[in-house]
Amino acid sequence: MEQRHLGRTGLRVSRLGLGTLTWGRYTGERDAADQLKTFWEAGGTLVDTADVYADGGAEYVLGRLIEDFVPRADLVIATKAGSVPDPDRRFDCSRGHLLSALDASLQRLGTDYVDLWQVHAFDPVTPLDETLQALDIAVTSGRARYVGVSNYCGWQLAKAATWQRAVPGRTPLASTQMEYSLLQRGIEREVLPAALDLGIGLLPSSPLGRGVLTGKYRSGTPVESRGGSEEMAAFVDPYLDDTARLIVDAVTTAADGLAVRPIDVALAWVRDRPGVTAPIVGARNAQQLAQALSVEALSLPGEICQALDDVSAPLHRYPDHDWSTL
Structure with a gap:
């Protein structure tokens, strides 16, 4: 699998990452082991997890598999901290909470360091410079090699990244993780331009539009799908409207013309943005x-990319609209 630099850093990662959201809850250790081995044998290196996935279960499973199946040195392990199960406070990005969470993650993972440590979301209660101090401490103490953020809007990302670059000795942000797909292009308004300008690599989550871009919902909701489960239906429902159907139809048409599957077209589009x-x-x-993973061999022709861009284009008005023509 082709390797790419993470933003303007020296860290190289596979251009597809393996997500572990369901590990330890819906995905057992045996299935997780098969996935990790398949990913590793295909040349994949980047494995993404978080301390709240399955209440720490995903990290624990990954740690056991590193020990038994795949060499630690062959993987780029990325984890996140800052989300809390307390309903009264969804996020706690205080220095104390973040560093304690990192230590707990390292213990579950069975490793001395993570390659990439990310703040899971913006905490409006904690001063941003305190949150960023935790990232600096993680790097200087050797517990993390690179740091990033997740679910930061445009101004939050720009403020955090600029602060880190402006103060000598602080650790620049390497990444931002955001939902991005043909069904969700909202980050193109402000987040993506900020990331490009600041040299921050984007790690898109839900690149298949929460599974909808595979085409499996075109004729209804499969019982075994996430959309068919009581727990996950609300996660999928927003992408089952008429606008989404038009985009999925376009993806399916493109896939038929290229003799590939819709999943290949959807993944190749976002991978090469x-x-x-x-x-x-x-x-x-x-x-x-x-x-x-078979999408590795596919590059979409320019005319197909343009057609998909057109059919899925988000509506941006002021201040993004070019008012100079008025």
Whole structure:
């Protein structure tokens, strides 16, 4: 698998990442082992997790697999901290909480360091410079090699990245992780331009539009799908409207013309967008993951990319609209 630099850093990662959101809860250790082995054998290196996935279960499973199946040195492990299960406070990005969470992550993962440590979301209560101090401490103490953020809007990302670059001795942000797909292009308004300008690599989550871009919902909601489950239906429902159907139809038409599957077209489109380092792909099993990884051989023709851009273009008005023509 082709390797890419994460933003303007020396860290190289595979241009597809392996997501572990379901590990330890819906994906057992045996299936997780099969996925990790399939990913590693395909040349994949970037594995994304978080301390709240399965309440730490995903990190624990990954740690056991590193010990038994795949050499630690062959993987780029990315984890996140800052989300909390307390309903009264969704995020805690205080220095104390973040560093304690990192230590707990390292213990579950069975490693002395993570390659990439990310703040899971913006905490409006904690001063931003305190949050960023935790990232500096993580790097200077050797517990993290690179740092980034996740789910930061444009001004939050620009403020954090500028602060880190403006103060000597602080650690620049390497990455931002955001939802990005043909069904969700909102980050193109402000987040992506900020990331490009600041040299921050984008790690798209849900690159298949929460599974909708695979085309499996075109004729209804499969019982075994996330959209068919009581717990995850609300996660998928927003992408089952008429606008989404038009985009999925376009993806399917493109796939038919190229003799590939819709999943290949959707993944190739987001993988090769400007500023993207590596989409994070989750799978139910190794067979499904292998199908996604086969996109490595596909590059979309320019005319198909343009057609997909047109059909999925988000509506941006002021101040993005070019008012000079009025």
